[in-house]
Amino acid sequence: MTAVSLIVNGEAVRADVSPRTHLADFLREQRLLTGTHLGCEQGVCGACTVLIDDAPARSCIAFAAACEGARVTTIEGLENDPAMVALRAAFTAEHALQCGYCTPGMLVTARDIVLRLPDADAARIRLELAGNLCRCTGYAGIVRAIRRVLADDSLRIERTAPQRVAEMAPPRIADRGAEDRTPTATTRAASDGPSIAQRIRLGAPRDVVWRALQDPALIAGCIPGASLTSVEGNRIDGRMDASLGPIHAQFIGAAAVTYAPDFTGTIAGEGQDRATATRLTGEARFALAPDGDAASTLDVAVTYALRGPLAQFARGPIVRDFAAEITQVFARNLDARLQGHDVAPVLRLGMLALLWRVLRRRLGRWFGRGA
Numbered sequence: 001m002t003a004v005s006l007i008v009n010g011e012a013v014r015a016d017v018s019p020r021t022h023l024a025d026f027l028r029e030q031r032l033l034t035g036t037h038l039g040c041e042q043g044v045c046g047a048c049t050v051l052i053d054d055a056p057a058r059s060c061i062a063f064a065a066a067c068e069g070a071r072v073t074t075i076e077g078l079e080n081d082p083a084m085v086a087l088r089a090a091f092t093a094e095h096a097l098q099c100g101y102c103t104p105g106m107l108v109t110a111r112d113i114v115l116r117l118p119d120a121d122a123a124r125i126r127l128e129l130a131g132n133l134c135r136c137t138g139y140a141g142i143v144r145a146i147r148r149v150l151a152d153d154s155l156r157i158e159r160t161a162p163q164r165v166a167e168m169a170p171p172r173i174a175d176r177g178a179e180d181r182t183p184t185a186t187t188r189a190a191s192d193g194p195s196i197a198q199r200i201r202l203g204a205p206r207d208v209v210w211r212a213l214q215d216p217a218l219i220a221g222c223i224p225g226a227s228l229t230s231v232e233g234n235r236i237d238g239r240m241d242a243s244l245g246p247i248h249a250q251f252i253g254a255a256a257v258t259y260a261p262d263f264t265g266t267i268a269g270e271g272q273d274r275a276t277a278t279r280l281t282g283e284a285r286f287a288l289a290p291d292g293d294a295a296s297t298l299d300v301a302v303t304y305a306l307r308g309p310l311a312q313f314a315r316g317p318i319v320r321d322f323a324a325e326i327t328q329v330f331a332r333n334l335d336a337r338l339q340g341h342d343v344a345p346v347l348r349l350g351m352l353a354l355l356w357r358v359l360r361r362r363l364g365r366w367f368g369r370g371a
Contacts, residue, residue, distance in 0.1 A: 002065040008033070009077030017064045024059035025049045027074060039133075046132030049105035050074050050347050055277045056112050057307040066305055069081065073199075075104040083111045086152070097121060098136035106132050110146050116277065119149060195303045198324065200331045204338040206288055206296040210263055212338060213288065221343060222333035240271065247275040250340040251280055263288040279307050300327075367368035 001017040008031060017026055024042075027033045027050070034306045036059055039047035043061035050059045051073035059072075070131050078084040090096070097103045106129070113120055113128050119130070123145050134142065209211040213220055216236050221224045238250045251320050253271025270281040282304035291297045 004065050004068050005063075006067050006069060007071045013344050015064075019063065021064045022060055023050070023052075023062040023064045023067055025071070025074070026064035027059060027142065033076050037101055037104055039101070043133075044133070045102070046104050046109065047105045049108045049132065051108060055279060055307055056109055060092075061062070062305075062307065075108060078108070078111065081111070081150070083114050086149045087111060087114065087145065090148040091142070094141045094145040095146060096141035096145040099240065100135045102132060102136075106142060108132065110142070110149075111219060113146055113279070114149050120146075120165050122147065122148060145294045180190055193340075195301060197301045198278075198327045199301070200298040200300070200327060202296050202298060202331065202338070203294070203335050204296065205294060206290045208338060209296050209298065209334075210288055213265070213286075214259060216257070218337060220331050222337060224329055236269075249276065251277070251278075253280070273290060281305050 002019050003014065004017055005012070006026070007013070013031070015026070015030060017030075024036055024038055024041075026208050027036050028038070035045040036050055038060055039045035040068070041048075041060045043058040046058070048058055048060040051057070051071075052059075052062065052067060053071050054073075065195045084107060087107055089101070090112075091107070097106075109129060109132050112124060117124060117128070122143050125146050126139065129139065129142065204212075216231050217228055220228045220238060223240075224362045226237065227241075228239060230237045234257050235254060236257060237254045240253075242249050251271035251273050253269055255267050255269025257265065257267050259265040262283070267284040267286070268282070270279065272279045278349045282302060284300055284302045286298060286300045289297050289299070336343050
């Protein structure tokens with residue numbers, strides 16, 4: 001069992017949980033907060049959406065132990081919230097619910113839209129609701145209800161403009177004083193999250209690759225969508241741009257890098273997409289070994305946690321396939337740079353293009369086995 005301490009609906013809670021107990025099960029079975037509903041239990045339907053540190057998150061794919069120190073707010077904790085009061089009234093007036101099973105998660109997401117996107121039109125509302133599935137209403141009443149709340153200035157809801165999202169739901173790195181700005185202390189939540197292991201073979205000796213790994217600008221230039229904004233000591237600030245069809249995300253954050261004499265190291269960091277308030281924390285441990293006289297192998301193990309609306313895309317098999325594809329791109333680019341060749345930077349990571357390559361490779365394997 002693992003001891004976990006967190007704030008649930010404003011109350012300090014400490015409990016012993018199994019490392020693989022999902023937050024939704026913890027809330028429902030130990031805290032008896034059954035307003036959080038379980039649907040698909042795979043992070044797809046959105047019925048279990050709660051707020052973790054003020055950002056919407058799927059509680060069915062978040063481990064309770066990974067939420068150490070977090071603020072968790074369920075639908076019960078929003079009973080007297082002004083935005084939620086207005087939304088409940090609007091949902092009733094616009095007939096925005098039928099069976100009601102999806103409604104708690106739908107209301108949590110709707111509240112996020114109302115506070116974060118005061119100028120959202122119907123198309124943007126539907127886009128934001130894409131991660132919350134309803135099998136009854138056809139969404140028309142839900143969209144009308146949200147627009148009704150956005151349009152009614154008499155409600156006097158304190159709305160948060162998009163440029164203030166970082167103030168509304170700051171990443172943990174911003175919560176500490178100036179004397180402790182190192183992201184390594186902030187990644188405990190990621191340590192119990194999903195993990196990915198990759199091995200990269202590089203056509204250069206270990207010493208050459210090791211020097212390259214200590215050049216943040218060179219490494220960032222090899223990763224699709226990555227760019228640096230500053231480097232100070234072992235702290236790196238930068239961003240990652242990615243797109244999946246009409247969804248564009250820009251994670252802005254920081255990382256701390258440490259190197260050991262035995263050709264191993266650690267990268268720990270976190271970032272936030274301001275448009276959706278989705279937050280990513282992670283830690284990567286790497287080890288470089290010689291592979292003959294003229295080559296080397298780089299083993300990387302990554303653990304991560306994704307919280308917020310975009311967490312619906314963090315399904316294990318999907319992430320592993322994307323990670324494998326990105327790793328191949330990175331390895332090709334790094335090999336080219338080590339050979340003295342120019343590599344054109346990829347300003348945005350195109351997830352659809354990666355998805356097509358992943359599917360094509362899978363189809364090749366399937367048909368290959370059937371031949």
